[in-house]
Amino acid sequence: MIYYILANPNAGSRKGERSLKLLLPYLEENGLSYKLFATERTGQEASFIQQILEEKKPEDQLLILGGDGTISLALNALPADFSFGYIPSGSGNDFARSLGLSLDPIQAFKNIRHNQAKNFYVMRYKSQSFSGYALNNVGIGLDAAIVKATNGSRVKKLLNSIKLGRLSYLMTALHVLFSKKSFCISIYNLKDTFKFDNAFLLTFTKHPYFGGGVKIAPEASNLNQEIHLIELDKYSMPKISSLIPSVLQGRHLENDIFHHSVSTAVSVTPQSTQPVQIDGETFEIQANDTLTLTSERRSIIC
Numbered sequence: 001m002i003y004y005i006l007a008n009p010n011a012g013s014r015k016g017e018r019s020l021k022l023l024l025p026y027l028e029e030n031g032l033s034y035k036l037f038a039t040e041r042t043g044q045e046a047s048f049i050q051q052i053l054e055e056k057k058p059e060d061q062l063l064i065l066g067g068d069g070t071i072s073l074a075l076n077a078l079p080a081d082f083s084f085g086y087i088p089s090g091s092g093n094d095f096a097r098s099l100g101l102s103l104d105p106i107q108a109f110k111n112i113r114h115n116q117a118k119n120f121y122v123m124r125y126k127s128q129s130f131s132g133y134a135l136n137n138v139g140i141g142l143d144a145a146i147v148k149a150t151n152g153s154r155v156k157k158l159l160n161s162i163k164l165g166r167l168s169y170l171m172t173a174l175h176v177l178f179s180k181k182s183f184c185i186s187i188y189n190l191k192d193t194f195k196f197d198n199a200f201l202l203t204f205t206k207h208p209y210f211g212g213g214v215k216i217a218p219e220a221s222n223l224n225q226e227i228h229l230i231e232l233d234k235y236s237m238p239k240i241s242s243l244i245p246s247v248l249q250g251r252h253l254e255n256d257i258f259h260h261s262v263s264t265a266v267s268v269t270p271q272s273t274q275p276v277q278i279d280g281e282t283f284e285i286q287a288n289d290t291l292t293l294t295s296e297r298r299s300i301i302c
């Protein structure tokens, strides 16, 4: 039996590399065979997965090592009925947190080695211009604008190189918070149709966590099919700032200012072109296009 390892050494400000430096000697000391596929740049995940699927025998196992971006890219390249192990090594690790996975690479591996596959649910998303699977969140509006601005920022690259990636995120978030305009969007789920005329933050999530541990939807779970929608209209900056402590404490949904609804299938149609973030990658939805989200079952060994 061979462990095929798809790893992003760069994940989590090179936490991926540090995890590999612990895991590979552990596998060798325990006489376990492995084959490493380490990405050297973004975009290699799908072709490595293809190569692994062609090479591996039925008894071999796939281990994915990296952050939320790596696991999301790998999942999109895997057949739906394929079980894999995951060794979290990112900076945010929201998906790992949602399933209570160990952040210690050796412990995470021991759990994979000794446990069975268990089902979890992801979101399948589809619009006219993009489609795929999301493990964590799909955001239209504020969070998407922040991710888009941070990913494109030269300051981010500089701050990441000196391990201050979170500072770059915070600086960009503040700038976007002040400059992002509200938008108009219609929502259709299995029970209702409704419209927000002044939407600011609009996020669908498959589990509680968002942005590296913020409990945006405390009751969400990827062990069921429900997709949670959290929406906040645009208010004055002092009012929005006053909501931040309750968001950080996961108590914000006690306040009716937040819309919260749950469905297993939902569609949204914005009236203007908007940025969309899906597990931290950015897309753009055109005005009057419809983005549809449904739940789909996957399985993970953990």
Ligand SMILES: Nc1ncnc2c1ncn2[C@@H]1O[C@H](COP(=O)(O)OP(=O)(O)OP(=O)(O)O)[C@@H](O)[C@H]1O
Binding pocket: 008, 009, 010, 011, 012, 013, 039, 040, 041, 042, 043, 044, 045, 066, 067, 068, 069, 070, 071, 073, 089, 090, 091, 092, 093, 094, 280
């Ligand atoms: N060797 C590499 N160098 C730079 N980027 C890489 C490399 N390999 C993969 N990538 C890209 O890095 C991006 C981020 O990876 P990932 O999300 O796993 O780490 P992270 O952002 O540190 O973690 P998290 O999302 O949990 O905060 C992905 O888009 C991936 O394609």
